[in-house]
Amino acid sequence: MSSQKRFNVAVVGATGAVGEQIIRLLEERSFPIQELKLLSSARSAGKTIPFRGQDLIVQEATPDSFRGVEIALFSAGGDVSRRLVPHAVEHGAICIDNTSAFRMDPETPLVVPEVNVDKINEHRGVIANPNCSTIQMVVALKPLYDRYGISRIIVSTYQAVSGAGAMAIDELLRQSKAVLEGEEAKPELLPVGSLPVKHPIAFNAIPQIDKFTENGFTYEEMKMILETQKIMGDDSLEVTATCVRIPVVYGHSESVYVELKSDFDVEDVKRLLAEAPGIVLQDDPASQLYPLATEAAGKLETFVGRVRRDLNNPRALNMWIVSDNLLKGAAWNAVQIAEYIAIEQP
Ligand code: NAP
Numbered sequence: 001m002s003s004q005k006r007f008n009v010a011v012v013g014a015t016g017a018v019g020e021q022i023i024r025l026l027e028e029r030s031f032p033i034q035e036l037k038l039l040s041s042a043r044s045a046g047k048t049i050p051f052r053g054q055d056l057i058v059q060e061a062t063p064d065s066f067r068g069v070e071i072a073l074f075s076a077g078g079d080v081s082r083r084l085v086p087h088a089v090e091h092g093a094i095c096i097d098n099t100s101a102f103r104m105d106p107e108t109p110l111v112v113p114e115v116n117v118d119k120i121n122e123h124r125g126v127i128a129n130p131n132c133s134t135i136q137m138v139v140a141l142k143p144l145y146d147r148y149g150i151s152r153i154i155v156s157t158y159q160a161v162s163g164a165g166a167m168a169i170d171e172l173l174r175q176s177k178a179v180l181e182g183e184e185a186k187p188e189l190l191p192v193g194s195l196p197v198k199h200p201i202a203f204n205a206i207p208q209i210d211k212f213t214e215n216g217f218t219y220e221e222m223k224m225i226l227e228t229q230k231i232m233g234d235d236s237l238e239v240t241a242t243c244v245r246i247p248v249v250y251g252h253s254e255s256v257y258v259e260l261k262s263d264f265d266v267e268d269v270k271r272l273l274a275e276a277p278g279i280v281l282q283d284d285p286a287s288q289l290y291p292l293a294t295e296a297a298g299k300l301e302t303f304v305g306r307v308r309r310d311l312n313n314p315r316a317l318n319m320w321i322v323s324d325n326l327l328k329g330a331a332w333n334a335v336q337i338a339e340y341i342a343i344e345q346p
């Protein structure tokens with residue numbers, strides 16, 4: 001992108017799975033940067049990361065790190081955001097936060113540019129990036145919501161291990177190798193690093209992402225429910241979710257059942273999806289064309305297929321939605337928001 005003004009940008013969590021993709025996108029998209037600050041915990045301070053032909057030194061993130069920073073992209077977990085975002089805002093930075101820390105705060109816009117880009121301008125220093133599983137679902141459902149109305153969504157997710165961070169990728173690869181060599185999988189991290197019980201992810205499907213809440217749903221499932229209502233601006237939208245971790249490295253897949261408020265023609269629905277921003281329709285059963293995590297990995301779009309009318313409810317559709325969880329699900333959605341900010345402040 002091109003813009004006359006250049007920005008002082010900070011990436012918090014620069015050494016993480018999401019931070020790595022943010023830095024790569026800032027470089028690839030020629031984001032107008034004056035100075036880039038790469039921040040992490042003390043553990044990674046001093047490491048170098050290449051950016052535009054230079055080796056940038058990673059620094060420990062502290063409240064003072066944000067002096068002079070204009071745009072700060074946070075992906076170092078909710079606790080870090082809760083602690084440091086207020087300091088960044090105080091220093092005048094616009095914060096794009098990839099964590100759940102501010103998503104449900106009524107004063108913080110929760111933004112997916114294809115769905116509610118207009119909300120960006122309502123920010124008071126913080127713009128929240130939704131959860132990855134929410135983002136790809138609302139990108140695919142927004143055109144249907146606008147044309148037909150939606151009363152109910154039932155979603156089951158098949159989530160890649162990269163959603164749980166760089167260490168979870170290592171865990172899947174290590175366990176897979178061990179099992180193939182006839183050894184024990186030895187789970188150390190998943191499903192939730194901070195809980196005592198661990199389950200193997202290699203050759204498995206774990207129906208738990210994040211901790212359980214009191215109502216029996218996990219936090220990941222509750223994020224999908226509440227964030228979808230907030231982004232669509234519709235508290236009456238009925239959403240239920242089951243989130244499952246599967247042994248895939250990149251790309252979340254979702255089976256979605258959606259009840260519309262008015263009659264539809266399936267071919268019209270497909271045309272609508274094919275023309276919508278950020279969506280690639282891959283739907284041709286005759287040639288076995290449908291979205292696959294392996295194909296979505298590394299791409300910025302949300303892929304939709306297996307679109308079909310429900311057999312019991314003529315006003316309901318079933319579909320399959322796939323996207324790269326670290327890109328549209330996190331880094332790309334955040335950089336997209338940063339690009340809108342940069343364009344608004346030429
Ligand atoms: P990750 O691979 O484990 O990386 C964590 C990053 O946070 C590392 O750069 C780490 O730095 C940094 N960090 C940890 N503690 C810190 C501290 N006290 N101060 C400063 N930096 C600290 O995790 P990830 O997958 O990149 O995810 C990071 C966060 O992004 C998640 O916790 C989540 O909140 C958010 N996220 C959002 C989505 C989404 O759906 N939008 C998806 C994935 C993740 P060190 O190298 O020093 O440890």
Ligand code: 3JN
Nearest residue numbers: 078098099100101131159163164209
């Ligand atoms: O597990 C996944 O596939 C997505 C994980 C997202 C995540 C991981 C740790 C903390 C989040 C998130 O974005 O909701 C958080 C968090 O910020 O709460």
